[in-house]
Amino acid sequence: MRHYLDHAATTPLRPEARDAWLAASELVGNASSTHGAGQDARRLLEDSRERVAAVLDADPIEVVFTSGGTESINLALQGLWHARAAGTDGIVLPDAEHHATMDTVAALAAEGAAVRAVPVQSDGRIAASDFAERLPGAALATALVANNEVGTINDAASLAMVSASAGVPLHLDAVAALGHVPLSFRGLRGAADAGSGLVALSAAGHKIGAPVGVGALVVARTANLTALLRGGAQQRGLRAGTQDVAGTAAFATAIELAEREREAESARLAALRDRLVAGIRSRVSAAVLLGDPHARLPGNAHLLFPGAVGESMLFLLDVAGVAASTGSACQAGVAEPSHVVIAMGRGEQDARSVLRFTLGRTSTDADVDAVLAVIADAYSRASGSGTGARS
Numbered sequence: 017m018r019h020y021l022d023h024a025a026t027t028p029l030r031p032e033a034r035d036a037w038l039a040a041s042e043l044v045g046n047a048s049s050t051h052g053a054g055q056d057a058r059r060l061l062e063d064s065r066e067r068v069a070a071v072l073d074a075d076p077i078e079v080v081f082t083s084g085g086t087e088s089i090n091l092a093l094q095g096l097w098h099a100r101a102a103g104t105d106g107i108v109l110p111d112a113e114h115h116a117t118m119d120t121v122a123a124l125a126a127e128g129a130a131v132r133a134v135p136v137q138s139d140g141r142i143a144a145s146d147f148a149e150r151l152p153g154a155a156l157a158t159a160l161v162a163n164n165e166v167g168t169i170n171d172a173a174s175l176a177m178v179s180a181s182a183g184v185p186l187h188l189d190a191v192a193a194l195g196h197v198p199l200s201f202r203g204l205r206g207a208a209d210a211g212s213g214l215v216a217l218s219a220a221g222h223k224i225g226a227p228v229g230v231g232a233l234v235v236a237r238t239a240n241l242t243a244l245l246r247g248g249a250q251q252r253g254l255r256a257g258t259q260d261v262a263g264t265a266a267f268a269t270a271i272e273l274a275e276r277e278r279e280a281e282s283a284r285l286a287a288l289r290d291r292l293v294a295g296i297r298s299r300v301s302a303a304v305l306l307g308d309p310h311a312r313l314p315g316n317a318h319l320l321f322p323g324a325v326g327e328s329m330l331f332l333l334d335v336a337g338v339a340a341s342t343g344s345a346c347q348a349g350v351a352e353p354s355h356v357v358i359a360m361g362r363g364e365q366d367a368r369s370v371l372r373f374t375l376g377r378t379s380t381d382a383d384v385d386a387v388l389a390v391i392a393d394a395y396s397r398a399s400g401s402g403t404g405a406r407s
């Protein structure tokens with residue numbers, strides 16, 4: 017039997033989302049066509065937009081559907097940079113962001129953007145004061161609502177507030193937080209002036225039980241953003257291209273269900289996660305929980321196994337039927353040390369000795385038991401010499 021503890025990488029498709037996708041896929045019309053078939057598709061698309069907007073507490077017109085988190089982040093960061101106000105310069109970038117953000121900003125730096133790096137604390141948190149210090153005169157700022165690797169939940173309201181005070185547009189990456197942390201675009205935006213404070217928020221469907229390939233960027237009406245894709249005038253001209261009606265119907269269904277279940281599911285997952293962490297630490301006394309122990313995503317258990325090779329433990333767990341991760345999935349094929357763990361002040365060795373277990377909707381006690389049954393053996397084989405570790 018296989019045990020899936022990598023819900024932060026992607027989640028199982030919800031049956032209701034699949035049903036919504038299948039039903040919508042029967043429609044033939046292009047949502048931009050004026051004939052009846054097109055208008056049927058349009059109605060369903062706009063209904064999905066309204067449902068997503070309702071969950072995120074935004075105006076429907078602010079919801080720009082994309083192909084997922086990476087596209088949303090690229091649209092936000094490249095779009096804000098290319099439309100930046102005259103006289104502004106620099107991008108405020110915390111050190112522990114997702115690679116979609118780090119690499120997009122690196123590309124903009126190659127175009128001449130100055131990076132204003134913000135250190136994170138030892139638990140992965142972004143201090144609003146450190147963030148605020150780097151804001152004056154910046155063209156834009158970005159931050160994670162919750163860290164996808166170590167699970168620490170940031171104080172997004174404070175980050176939005178200091179950005180609004182400094183008159184800087186802020187993008188929030190809510191991909192890992194979606195479905196676990198209450199999100200109100202309107203609330204986080206507050207009374208910020210046009211074009212400053214929270215102006216864009218990224219989300220991805222496949223982290224909450226929708227299919228891979230659909231997501232959204234919530235873009236404030238007053239934001240100044242240049243489109244990445246050129247073509248048709250769909251979605252306020254911010255995202256040209258025929259819209260994925262079926263994908264958005266599935267996304268709307270999944271996000272509503274995730275929100276409806278959020279509180280009860282958070283409590284259930286936190287209890288399972290706490291049992292997992294306590295069980296691991298009783299079997300591997302050297303193991304250390306990284307990230308904020310309290311303000312963390314309910315399904316996230318991120319542990320340092322001192323002296324072990326994380327990739328080797330991952331392999332040994334996989335052989336035993338347990339799917340986990342050493343960090344974000346985008347890095348998993350490449351055995352790099354985690355930049356997040358390094359940003360938290362640990363050395364390269366530690367950054368190669370971490371494992372992330374993430375629980376979700378389908379997780380059960382049996383998944384926790386499966387990890388606990390093999391973790392001590394995996395640790396001893398993956399540490400020291402002659403370990404049976406993958407070379």
Ligand SMILES: Cc1ncc(COP(=O)(O)O)c(C=O)c1O
Pocket residue numbers: 024025083084085086087089114116160162163164189190191192220221222231344345346
């Ligand atoms: C915090 C965060 N941002 C962005 C992404 C990228 O999203 P996607 O996989 O939908 O492109 C991920 C995915 O792991 C993530 O966890």
